[in-house]
Amino acid sequence: MTTQEVGRPRRRKEDARLLTGRTQWTDNLTRPGVLHVMFLRSPMAHARIERVDVSAARGLPGVVAAFSGRDFAGEQGSLPCAWPVSEDIVIPDHPPMAVDEVRYVGEAVACVIATDRYRAADALDAIEVDYEPLPAVVDMNEALSPGSPKVHEAGNKAFSATITSGDLDAAFRDAPVVIDRTYVQQRLIPTAMEPRAVMADTDGESFTVWSSTQIPHVLRVMLAVVTGIPEHRIRVIAPDVGGGFGSKLQVTAEEVLCLLLARRLGRPVKWTESRSEGNLTVHHGRDQIQHIRLAADADGRIRGLQVSLLADMGAYLMLVTPGIPMLGASLFNSIYKMDAYEFNCTGVFTTKMPTDAYRGAGRPEATFGIERTMDELAAELDLDPIEVRRRNWIRHEEFPYTTIAGLTYDSGNYEAATDKALSLFGYDKLRAEQADRRDRRDPVQLGIGVSTYTEMCGLAPSRMLGEANYGAGGWEHASVRMLPTGKVEVITGTSPHGQGHVTSWSQIAADALGVPFEDITVLHGDTAVAHKGMDTYGSRSLVIGGVAVVKACDKVREKARKLAAHVLECSPDDLDFEAGAFKVRGTDQSRTIQELAYAAFTAHDLPDGVEARLDSDATFDPDNYSFPHGTHLCAVEVDTETGMVKIRSYVAVDDVGTVINPLIVEGQVHGGIAQGIAQALFEEAVYDADGNLLTTTMADYLLPSAADLPSFTLDRTETPATSNPLGAKGVGEAGTIASTPAVVNAIVDALRPHGIDDVRMPCTPERVWRALEGVRR
Amino acid sequence: MIPAQFDYERPSSLAEACEALAADDEAKVLAGGQSLLPLLRLRLAYPTTLVDVGRLEELQGVHDRGDHVFIGAMATHDEVMRSPAVTSGCPLVAMATSQVADPAIRHRGTFGGSLAHADPAGDLPAVVLALDGVLVARSAEGEREIPAAEFFVDYLESSLAQGEILAGVKIPKLGEGWGFHYEKFHRTAQSWATVGVAAAVHRSNGTITEARIGLTNMGPTPVRARATEESLRDVELGEQVRRACEQAADGTSPPSDLHAQPDYRRHLARVLTHRAVRTASGSP
């Protein structure tokens, strides 16, 4: 052990295996005698199920069984919603397989279990279903209007919630400037590289479920609660998982039904979705209508902010559906100071796929709302958009700062990040080019967009989750085991699905224990191996789980110190720990921690009261969230003849606190920015008026590839978090949160001289062209 | 998703392939599979037999035949765009082919498959139409030549009869003085053309003497921008060209989908035709 590991751009331990195909995706796994499940899904957005007849399917070759919802009625329970955000919330019954009524296209109504997938697919065609159509409810405003058809008996309002702080009336009374805008966060489909897949097996007593999930631990608890199978008889394994972006932070119908089928048939069963099936039935993201009013003084200082959201829940409340808009509740005020704030949110039921967490979850929506509005304020006052932000943001010397929404931001330096971004971007030069193109009436106009942001990461302090009425805690757990030969097993309760925890956790443990990076292995994602955990989402893994690893290593080191003192015949206080060895101060006597692991294993000579193991467990629960921040700048070229938008350059300076592995951080920022740009320019889940999803394939649901994106220029400032001993803040979502408004602000900036002050996302060429046509007329 | 069940045949000669096709009314030719397999997997087509023509010697290769280039139906997009016979004899074909999908698909998808599929959103039908290509079909009855103008009948429908196999396409070489450009407008690098314009323009002393323009995705079949072509006879570069291109969408009936409505497609056709003609004629 020589150099410090934390901060090194280590190549990922995971990659050689991933890149050479030696992976264990759930779909690659099999069990002797495995059966294949296929689901028949509703083609109707809303209908009463009059009759389901699976008998013809049962008779087909290779078919072992076929069932409808009625066959599960007694045992399937209701899919859980763990976050009842308000007193008035309505949580409708949500059977994994529809029994009497379907409420979105894609809802499962029957299934076939066959000896192979091909026969199962053929047999689906033989199932007969009679539907009695009911009216679809697609539009949120219409859903809330009196006389709208109902999605559920209790009506179309799922919940309402309000937060107020300060005197809003006073802030708006006689305000010299009021900006009043409505923005639409389109519906998105999280698209992980690996589709969802589940396999379940039983030995007659116990059950094992393999699932492409982000949350094996939460899933285990929930499967027990939903099915009544005792928790200790369920083991959940998340093998290699190829991305999630929140979509695998879910307890899905397919997971519950596969478990029930394994129990009913006494055989292993497996299901893997197709991409089109995924587009229909992976929970969707975003989908908000944001009405924002902002009052300001003539110099641009914000007086008050009022936010009213309609949030589309879809047909049911899934694991954290209603909590998603509420994660933005305390962040519309963002990095700015103001006198008054009000946030209202109404959750609305529609006959569409339920929404839930999608990368950023509530925070991209909030950041978009405020950052678009700040640009409108700048335009109204004829100020530079950077200047308006400067006049309002919290200055670095003001931290810790308790915001109008009640969060305490522990640290940050918005000035430093912004200055760095401006100089990397060449802001003044681009503004000069913009002016020139405007003067020349160049058909290709240049637009410059800025987005500053902060977000709350490290979900989450358990106490705060309790106050928010969330159904679980936010701690994380880690164990460290020193093996006889001095190698180390780190067991983490986080559940990586592409983030590189194995590498980062190795770096953390290498420094804490003074053992080589190569001597550490990290185990995760199996409830029988990593017995406690709260899994991976909300940029929490490093900030909570990484810190738990530090704590577990600290405990091992203190145990080793006792053992070292005994072996070296000195007092523990006389020992210095350096480079992996305990040294008796003032002598050349020492023992490495790896040698001591062997001494603990043989146990030939242990001091009294010391057990024969250098192991430990630790749990970490922070007192506060962490608050990454940053400044993103985007330059776009808008072809005013065709409406095509091309990103010319993109600069991001993020402050994610202490960086464990810069390569991994860059990767997260790259992917995040790409995903945020995708919302700005490309992606949209489109339902027609009858509630049919029109974007079921990738020809219609457009995802950008590397060929559609520029090279990003990335840099960092490092202001350590004070809420955890690593000083880390979380980086999983930052890029996605900041980039969407940066791109749209740039587009609007290019078009503003034409009299355009908004373009709806995604800003397709056709939408940009229509906006221009609208003002040309 | 999973296709319905089908039989698979891989004949070793074109004659055998014709027989296999004739034996089953619901049989389909399988070339690169890049369009057919998605249809099968989405269960939008249910052929009972697939006749794989991938290994038929008679359909391979690109051949320079003096006054025309003969492109075998099974020549892959990658092969076509790199073929010297194509890049020198009919460069417009290479320009458009290099913009088809992505490298993986270009290594499997074929020239013949693209035309036989008769998808008006495909890039190559408009090109072959603009260049007055001649499609050579084989069946048990023998060989038949079909001018491009008669080949594309309707959306995903060609004039090939059941039992006929496209053997290849003759692309006439245009002589001195011709310039070419394929202008493809699409939302992401990997997506199909919202609208595409294939232009071949003949210049002489600062004037355009003749232009041939094919439009991608402006109707149920690829179409020629005839009005613009008429107006581009013996015109000077500049304002007259711009005005001629204003007629590019005349007589078209473009589709409406998530990427574009018809009025926007018409607008694009006009703008892109102007760009394509300007570039093909070498004017800035």
Ligand SMILES: Cc1cc2nc3c(=O)[nH]c(=O)nc-3n(C[C@H](O)[C@H](O)[C@H](O)COP(=O)(O)OP(=O)(O)OC[C@H]3O[C@@H](n4cnc5c(N)ncnc54)[C@H](O)[C@@H]3O)c2cc1C
């Ligand atoms: C993701 C994706 C993106 C794409 N993007 C584009 C694009 O941007 N532009 C573009 O032009 N194309 C695009 N394509 C289509 C691609 O070019 C296909 O290769 C082409 O359309 C069909 O060629 P194929 O050899 O794969 O034909 P196949 O899929 O094998 O066959 C297509 C049809 O033609 C028939 N057929 C094939 N060969 C013959 C023959 N010799 N005689 C008679 N009938 C025959 C088949 O029976 C079938 O009906 C894309 C495809 C994919 C999957």
